[in-house]
Amino acid sequence: MTPADEAMGVTLASAGSSVLFAGITVIIALVGLSLVGIDFLTQMGIAAAVGVIFAVLSAVTLLPALISLLRKFVKPSDKVVKATKVKKDGVITKSIINHPIIMVVISVIVLGAFMLPVTHMRLGMPFDGALPKDSTQRQAYDMTADKFGDGYNATLVGVVKLDTSNSDAQNKQILTKATNHIAKMDNVKMLAPVVDEEAVAKYKSPAMQEKIKADGQKYVQAKVMDFMKSKPTAGQAEQQQIIQKATQEYQAKIKQEAQKAALSGIPAQISKNKKYALVIVMPKTNTASAKTETLAQKINSYSDSLQKSDNTKITLTGNNAVNIDISEKLNNAIPMFTGIVMALAFVLLMFMFKSFIIPLMAIVGFGLSLFASLGLTTMIMQDGLFNISEKAPILAFLPVIVIGIIFGLAMDYEVFMVSRIREVYITTGDNKRAVKAGLQESGPVIITAALIMIAVFGSFALVQDPTIKAIGISLASGILFDAFFVRLIIIPATIKIFGKANWYFPGANYHNKFKD
Numbered sequence: 001m002t003p004a005d006e007a008m009g010v011t012l013a014s015a016g017s018s019v020l021f022a023g024i025t026v027i028i029a030l031v032g033l034s035l036v037g038i039d040f041l042t043q044m045g046i047a048a049a050v051g052v053i054f055a056v057l058s059a060v061t062l063l064p065a066l067i068s069l070l071r072k073f074v075k076p077s078d079k080v081v082k083a084t085k086v087k088k089d090g091v092i093t094k095s096i097i098n099h100p101i102i103m104v105v106i107s108v109i110v111l112g113a114f115m116l117p118v119t120h121m122r123l124g125m126p127f128d129g130a131l132p133k134d135s136t137q138r139q140a141y142d143m144t145a146d147k148f149g150d151g152y153n154a155t156l157v158g159v160v161k162l163d164t165s166n167s168d169a170q171n172k173q174i175l176t177k178a179t180n181h182i183a184k185m186d187n188v189k190m191l192a193p194v195v196d197e198e199a200v201a202k203y204k205s206p207a208m209q210e211k212i213k214a215d216g217q218k219y220v221q222a223k224v225m226d227f228m229k230s231k232p233t234a235g236q237a238e239q240q241q242i243i244q245k246a247t248q249e250y251q252a253k254i255k256q257e258a259q260k261a262a263l264s265g266i267p268a269q270i271s272k273n274k275k276y277a278l279v280i281v282m283p284k285t286n287t288a289s290a291k292t293e294t295l296a297q298k299i300n301s302y303s304d305s306l307q308k309s310d311n312t313k314i315t316l317t318g319n320n321a322v323n324i325d326i327s328e329k330l331n332n333a334i335p336m337f338t339g340i341v342m343a344l345a346f347v348l349l350m351f352m353f354k355s356f357i358i359p360l361m362a363i364v365g366f367g368l369s370l371f372a373s374l375g376l377t378t379m380i381m382q383d384g385l386f387n388i389s390e391k392a393p394i395l396a397f398l399p400v401i402v403i404g405i406i407f408g409l410a411m412d413y414e415v416f417m418v419s420r421i422r423e424v425y426i427t428t429g430d431n432k433r434a435v436k437a438g439l440q441e442s443g444p445v446i447i448t449a450a451l452i453m454i455a456v457f458g459s460f461a462l463v464q465d466p467t468i469k470a471i472g473i474s475l476a477s478g479i480l481f482d483a484f485f486v487r488l489i490i491i492p493a494t495i496k497i498f499g500k501a502n503w504y505f506p507g508a509n510y511h512n513k514f515k516d
Contacts, residue, residue: 008064008067008068011064012060012064015419016059016060017352017419018415018416018419019056019059019060020056020060021348021349021352021415022411022412022415022416023052023053023055023056023059024056024348025345025348025349025407025408025411025412025415026049026052026408026409026411026412027049027052027053028341028344028345028348029341029345029403029404029405029407029408029411030045030046030048030049030052030404030408031045031046031049032045032337032340032341032344032404033045033337033400033404034046035333035336035337035340036329036330036333036334036337036397036400037329037333038326038329038330038397041397041400041401045404052408089436089440092439092488092489093436093439093440093443096435096439096489096492096493096496097432097435097436097496100492100493100494100496100497101493101497103489103490103493104489104490104493104494104497107485107486107489107490107493108368108490110485111368111369111371111372111481111485111486112368112372114371114372114373114375114376114379114477114481115368115371115372115374115375116375117375117376117378117379117382117383118371118374118375118378120378120382121374121375121378121382121394122290122382122393122394123327123330123331123393123394123395123396123398123399124287124288124293124323124327124392124393124394124395124396125287125323125324125326125327125395125396126395126466126467127141127153127286127287127288127323127392128140128141128153129141129142129145129153129286129287129288129392130288130389130392130466131464131465131466132464135464141153145286149189149282149284150283150284150285150286150289151189151282151283151284151285151286151292152282153286153287154282154283154285154286154287154289154292154320155192155280155281155282155283155318155320156280156281156283156295156296156299156316156318156320156321157278157279157280157281157316157317157318157321158182158278158279158280158281158299158314158315158316158317159276159277159278159279159314159315159316159317160175160178160268160276160277160278160279160312160313160314160315161275161276161312161313161314161315162174162175162270162274162275162276162277162312163310163311163312164274164275165311168274171270171274171277171312172266172270174306174310174312175266175268175270175277176265176266177310178279178302178306178312178314179191179266179267179268179279181302182279182281182299182302183267185295185298185299185302186291186294186295186298187283187284187285187291187292187294187295188281188282188283188284188295189282189283189284190282191267191268191279191280191281191282192267192279192280192281192282193263193264193267194263194264194266194267194268194269194278195262195263195264199261199262200262202261203258203261203262212254215250216247216250216251216254219246219249219250220243220246220247220250223242223243223245223246223249224239224242224243224246227239227242267279267280279314281295281299283295287320287323288392288393292320292324293324293327296316296320296321296324299314299316300314300316302314303315323396326396326397327396330396330397330399330400331396333400334399334400334403337400337403338403341403341404341407342363342366342407345359345362345363345407345411346359346360346362346363347359349362349411349414350505352415353418353419353422354503354505354507355502355503355504355505356504356505357494357498357501357502357504358418358491358495358502361490361491361494361495362410362411362414362418362491365410365482365486365487365490365491366406366407366410366411366482366486368481368485368486368490369406369410369478369481369482369485369486370402370403370406370407370478372477372478372481373402373406373474373475373477373478373480373481374394374398374399374402374474376473376474376477377394377398377470377473377474377477378394380473381394381466381469381470381473382394388469389466389469389470392466394470395467395470395471398470398471398474401471401475402474402475402478405475405478406475406478406479406482409453409479409482409483410482410483410486410487412449413446413449413450413482413483413487414487414491416442416445416446416449416487417438417439417442417443417446417487417488417491417492418438418491418495419442420437420438420441420442421434421435421437421438421442421492421495422434422503424437424438425503431495431496431499431500431502432496434495435492435495435496438492438495439488439492443488446483446487446488447483447484447488449483450479450480450483450484453475453476453479454476454479454480457471457472457475457476457479458472458476459472460472460473460475460476461473461476
């Protein structure tokens with residue numbers, strides 16, 4: 001076996017396993033998006049996971065094969081041969097080695113400060129009111145809100161399923177009760193009026209038109225007679241004026257009566273088969289308001305009670321209601337999604353590093369960086385820091401995307417750092433030396449990888465669209481916090497603090513070979 005073959009074998013055994021485990025953690029995080037139960041997130045996660053699978057396979061098969069094939073062109077550099085000398089410790093390395101507790105405390109305080117805004121973070125879906133003011137969609141939104149009220153852009157459409165065993169009169173009575181109840185709810189501006197098609201058809205019928213014409217003639221004649229009685233000497237011109245005035249009065253009266261009759265007594269459109277009705281609720285507030293979301297929840301709650309009492313159900317639909325439902329579904333799914341992904345990653349890291357403490361610290365560190373990134377995003381996008389957003393709620397599916405992507409990258413950086421620390425510790429039994437080696441050798445790799453991803457995601461924040469901007473800010477800040485505070489400070493510092501206890505694991509006997 002040539003030295004090159006031996007080097008390739010050693011590399012695949014060490015770095016190859018790291019690549020494999022890092023890839024598996026990313027795949028777990030991406031496939032975990034399917035747990036949310038939203039189609040586009042599932043498709044996005046599966047597609048990305050397939051890409052990661054091919055990347056891992058190429059890294060452990062194609063790349064080594066190409067290197068072996070082109071081995072005569074791959075020669076070690078003199079710098080590599082001379083790299084066996086001990087590197088000089090930097091300020092961060094010295095601080096972590098000599099004062100690990102202080103470094104952990106400082107990092108946690110910094111991350112904790114950025115986490116605070118999460119306590120008032122609100123989630124919602126994109127809407128035109130959050131777009132830049134120079135966009136046509138935003139201008140149309142503002143114009144509509146100015147002329148018709150904020151709630152016009154946030155209407156809730158209610159589909160009422162009627163009890164077909166009831167008579168039409170009974171269902172109308174139930175609809176009257178339901179619409180009156182909804183109209184009196186807080187934050188309801190109005191229920192959209194509904195046209196009574198039967199009344200309109202009646203007024204348009206030839207018989208009704210003849211009656212209106214005959215009644216009009218009688219009305220005008222009566223007015224003229226009354227006028228002539230009061231002024232017998234009136235001339236032809238004055239009589240024409242009275243006729244014209246009386247005609248206009250009668251037409252205005254008929255128009256008012258027709259409009260009144262055309263409006264249904266119930267603000268609900270009943271279907272032709274009498275099985276359903278449609279109710280349109282206009283709130284006082286816009287789509288982004290918490291009051292609008294509360295109103296939708298109250299209507300849903302009232303629907304449950306109405307179904308129990310009258311076997312009639314109200315289902316909210318329309319863009320606004322769908323967005324509220326999606327936001328609520330995502331909120332409910334996030335804890336389960338996060339818990340399952342973290343549990344699987346903990347088990348994977350536990351068997352990879354043969355440790356209990358290191359996987360636990362990896363998961364805790366991820367939680368710190370995740371909430372810090374969401375806190376910073378809340379400050380910028382929701383609270384209006386730097387005035388680069390319209391202070392809209394945070395994108396509802398943003399936490400899921402951030403959890404999936406940041407978790408995968410965080411575990412990659414974890415594997416890079418801890419793998420090297422573990423290799424040195426197994427060889428030397430010196431925990432301090434192992435931590436120092438991890439910082440010196442894996443640290444630059446993590447920094448380079450993190451800076452590349454920060455630059456990529458940070459560029460998203462330069463666009464005007466608030467959705468893309470929020471994604472870019474959260475991902476870039478998440479990588480910044482996780483790579484530079486968690487993986488480069490907290491993880492090596494805690495490994496230094498716990499010492500030999502890091503490597504305790506049933507069946508792993510190397511922890512008994514050395515003393516700190």
